[in-house]
Amino acid sequence: MFPIRDDNPQILTPYATYAIIGLNVAAWIFVQGLGSDGMLAQSICTLGLIPGELLNIVPAGTRLPLGPGVACVLGESSTWYTAISSMFLHGGWFHIIGNMWFLWIFGNNVEDSMGSVRFVVFYLLCGLAAAALQIATNPASTVPMVGASGAIGGVMGAYVLLYPRVHVHMLVIFGFFATTIAVPAFLMLGYWLVVQLISGFGSLGGQGGGVAFWAHVGGFVAGAVLVLVFRNPRLLARHPYHGWRRRRLPTESWRRIGR
Template sequence: MFVPISDDNRLRHLPYQYVTVGLIAVNVLVYVFFTSGIFVDGLEPVAYSFGVIPAVFNDFRELPSQYAVVPEGMTLVTYQFVHGGFLHLVSNMLFLWVFGDNVEDAMGHWRFLAFYLLCGAGAGLAHDLVQPRSVAPLVGASGAVSGVIAAYLMLHPKVKVWVLVLWRLPLRLPASWVLGFWVVLQVVMVASTGSDEEVAWWAHIGGLVTGAVLVLFMRRRGVPLFDRGLVTATQPNRR
């Protein structure tokens, strides 16, 4: 498995990735204060109050009044900031940290924020479509991050990414290898496990598709796809 740790891809349009860092900060704060158990043991009520519950979303079941904190439509946004465990949080935020800054750079701050939330909403809807009667809350930023991954793969497939292979061996590989492997893994897991697993694989697919479509329209004017025009270092001619 590839674990990304950094990329060789400087910002071209923005001085700093404020939205990416802000999203990470909000996710971490929500986890620490509401679901980690450090201050309150609130994972279950938070998940049921702010997660996407397909059976409730589709009016097959009614949410108990103590959990009915926000309108069901709003949970397509709120679920993105709730994580069920430390590794769940860290893995999502690591991918967002490595790849989010350049997608934000390609779109601008506000369009990237809209892009991120729309990818998460698309992921939630995909999960809801596949499991319309599920009573398990969908939580986590994986769907939104999947959209970021799709956008980065379409924008910068040739950029080199530092990864840890099996959490130990550092390698510098093209983004197309690292993220392409991740995309293929999601498709394989959907095909092999179906929709009854603990991991919401269809939400990942929904986020990927949403991100791939939205980046076509939400990137800055003049920002190319697939690293067109990228100048790479070459060996000097020898005479």
């Protein structure tokens, strides 16, 4: 299942969401060379978050193979900044397109609830919390972490707390048959969280690369908690569909539209 859109009106212009998407796209083009082998490997080596290197667990000089004839030498310098830089890097086209689409669907309404400046701080804190939980599950890992998924998980955690009953339209594919369904946000995002938890427990003890499921869980939980601090009640009161109270959707009644 893949979200197409939601029935949540946009109140404010989401400048922060635009800016974050723009920074991710710019990094993909100018830092990662649109996924070209050399620039992609170099960006992941120098700007990706490697838990064992960040925590100084891996001996300096350890070589990490990144592809045919390409290796990253770990532990040569401080890498504290990778906790931030890794949030704006991606591992492939589907990775960045999927992340930016999810951010576009859910980010604007979360930004509506707190304003642009607060949203930027909120987003970065969710990304750091996501990285912290992923590191805690395997602190000696030498697998580079890249992607905005953890921070976007925080956006999704905030969304389900703010707008649990707003309908999200999903694309569902069964083999050669495709259809769309609309479900409340708490069902769609709750299902997503359960999948991450099951996959996360299944990945414990693994040494290879793959999806950072615990980063998704950490971001989601952090977002659900932090939104209680970052939300602005005055801005949220302007939003017609916040909270659990049932509200009439625009499609459920005829309205006269002034010309």
